[in-house]
Amino acid sequence: MTESPFIIDQPEDMVFRLNRRTLADPEILTREQTAIFDKSWIYCGHESEVSKPGDFCTRTVCGRPVIFSRDSAGDVRVFLNACRHRAAMVCREPCGNTRRYNCFYHGWSYNQDGELVGVPGEESYPPGFDKANFSLAEPPRVDSYRGFWFISFNPDITNLKEYLAGATEYIDLVADQSPSGQMEVIQGTQEYDIRANWKLLVENSFDDYHLLTTHKTWLDYMKDSGVQVEPPKGQGLLLPSKGIGKGLGNGHAVIDNINFRGRPVARWISIYGEDAKEEIDEIRAELVERLGDERAARVADTNRNLVIFPNLVINDGSSVTIRTFWPVAADHMKVTAWALGTKEESERARARRLDSFLTFYGPGGFATPDDVEALEAVQAGLATWRETEWSEMTRGLNKEGEQLNTDEEHLRAFWREWNALMTADA
């Protein structure tokens, strides 16, 4: 029996279907580890998390424990967190600053540059044993774009900037919020899990079609707080009045909307309080002075949910969120989310940004828990994939040119790339 395809992509016939098996079958996940995650550039960390020599954060990327760190010369380095002796993790703290990475098992130790500098009882090794051959290993490729560091286990992958393709424009819109172009990750990490396939969170992160029904209580909360929740009419700006959804190349995609929910940079809403108006005006004035009217409006008056293929989401809306997620099983993922702020913002602006984050996002927010529930409901339904094979993903397929944020062109962009990678060796 031949396998049915992962997607049926026939825009000329107005057909785009997704095989539900891609979200439910453990075999698919096994193939994804090598065909997707090990082939792509994967987000590892933000430069601000390791600001001084010796700073480190340990995390797991593509199933490998890594040390995201800054070396003695002040450069960002990523080491595989496995001793060259017998593989024990050499660093077991989540974050910190260190002079040495000490493997406690037999006592080998490494400096901030990953060089093996201490071997207890070194004289018992045979001639030819050279510490220089046992530095901590590094991923084959490490690169950054505007403070966002990525690694790849694919030595032949194109350089990061080329890989990011049209997504760089959207990362620029984030970094440009800071007068110095420097954003920083704010302390406090939200880590939670969802009993659903990781790709469902890709879809959900920029699926605006679900807003009215899934997030009714959040919209009510905004209304109760005096926020205008309808997108303003006839306000052309750079976008259609309701926003657009589009692919950005290489599987990256975005929804790009006129803002109506407020933005700490730099669009006031009533929830921020009257006394915040003046400061938000000042933030906006700085943007206009530095970037000009048009670019300032682009930065301040649109919000954007960006998916960088395969598993990085940057939501630049009521706050700036970095979110990444990893499959634990075909029906289970772990999610990590950080808040990003400008380096220069005042204490009050920082507090406002964080407060704004929590009204919508996170495991205790007014919206994310309902997304979690939606995804878990989908996953439960997916157990019927053998009986009902296809999911429908055709919204906007009949449109020439720009498509709305509530259409599904951006979802299709992700799935097309996913399909291309998964079928590349077949």
Added chain:
Amino acid sequence: MSDKDITRIDVEDFLYEEAALLDEWRLDEWLELLTDDAIYQIPSTDAPDSDARNALFLIADDATRIKARVKRLNDTEAHAESPRSRTRRMIGNVRITGRNRTELEVSANFSVYRYRRNSPLRHFVGRYEYRLRVTEKGLRIAERRIILDPTELGTLGAISFIL
């Protein structure tokens, strides 16, 4: 009631009463236990001692937001809690850790079990840090801060109910 008369037993009675209201989803009555300036906070698990003004929390509600949270949870379209979780809280090791003329500081350990639909048991473990105000109507909650013990929420999913 003057604060000097208040004993640990009074505080325990109060906390048990609160736990019952929350487990029984009597959220409007629970709101009555809060002061007008109450706050409800859960720091992120990797920054348990931080301040919500400069660290990302899981929950950082002021009194207005707490009311909005209850309004949301009373709506059947709060999908994450519709149908509602069944929760059961165990509170112990209650200590009065500080007091002044109008307020008590109280610390208590908790173990909250949560069942929902077909999902497996989710077990929240940690400590409550309360600031209780002595009022004419009795004790009232001015601050309710929850320190979770797990290093990450991991398999606990969302905190869609009042923890």
